[in-house]
Ligand SMILES: Cc1ncc(C[n+]2csc(CCOP(=O)(O)OP(=O)(O)O)c2C)c(N)n1
C-alpha cells in the first residue's frame with residue numbers, strides 16, 4: 001500500500017519536488033525559513049503583496065540555498081552579490097517584493113560593500129541575514145561575524161579579531177528597519193520579518209542561527225540540541241534595545257529586538273518610481 005505524504009500548511013510555498021534539502025540535522029536555517037514563510041503568508045493573505053510578485057534572491061552558501069527550495073520566483077546568484085541582483089530586480093520592476101536571504105559571509109563579508117550602499121540608499125528591499133558566525137558551507141572558516149576568542153577551522157588558537165556589528169553598521173547608514181532575531185525565538189523571527197515586509201526603504205533582519213556541524217564542533221559542542229540551548233542561554237530579548245546594546249561576544253551574549261523602526265522615504269520614492 002502506498003504511504004501518503006503528510007501535507008504541511010507551508011508546502012504551497014516550497015518546491016517539495018526539490019526535497020530532501022541539503023541542511024544537516026539540527027541546523028537552524030530551517031527554523032528561519034519556516035518563520036519567514038509564515039510572515040510572507042500573512043502579508044499575502046492581508047493583500048499587501050501578491051504571491052506572484054515575491055522574488056527571493058540568495059547568493060551562495062547553506063543559507064542562500066533556500067532560494068532553490070522556495071516556490072516563488074527566485075534567483076540563486078553569486079556568493080556576495082545577492083544584494084546587487086536584488087536591487088536590479090527591484091529597479092526593473094518596482095511592484096515586486098524583493099527579499100534577500102544569505103549567510104553572514106555572503107551578506108556582511110564578501111557582500112559587505114553592497115550591504116552598506118543598499119542601506120545608505122534606503123533601497124526598497126528586505127535582507128534576512130542568517131548569522132551562524134562562520135562560513136559554514138565551505139567548512140567553518142572564520143567569518144567577520146565570529147565572536148572574539150572562538151575556535152574555527154582557520155583560527156586554531158582562537159579568533160583574535162572583533163566581530164563586525166552589522167546591526168549598528170546598517171543602522172548608521174540610515175536603514176528604515178533593523179532587527180536582530182534568533183532561531184531560539186522563532187515567533188520573533190516571524191514578527192520582525194512581517195514588520196520588515198510592511199515598510200518601504202531598506203529593511204534588515206539578522207537572525208542568529210546554529211550550525212552544529214561547522215561552528216558547534218569547533219568550539220567543543222558536539223550536540224545540536226546542546227548548541228541550541230547554549231545559544232538560548234546567551235540571548236536576551238528587549239523590545240526596543242539601544243544600538244550600543246547590539247555589540248556581542250560569546251561570553252556576554254546577544255541582545256535581540258527591534259533596533260530601528262522609522263519611515264524615511266525609500267529610494268524608489270526619492271527617484272519617483274514608487275507605484
Ligand atoms: C566569489 C566566491 N567566493 C567564494 C566562494 C566559496 N564559498 C561558497 S559558500 C561560502 C561561504 C558561505 O558562508 P556564509 O555566506 O556565511 O553562508 P553559510 O554557508 O554559513 O550559510 C564561500 C566562501 C564562492 N562560491 N564564490
Ligand code: SF4
Pocket residue numbers: 022023024026027028029062063132136137210211212213214215
Ligand atoms: S554546515 Fe552548518 S549551516 Fe550548513 S547545513 Fe550544516 S549545520 Fe546548517
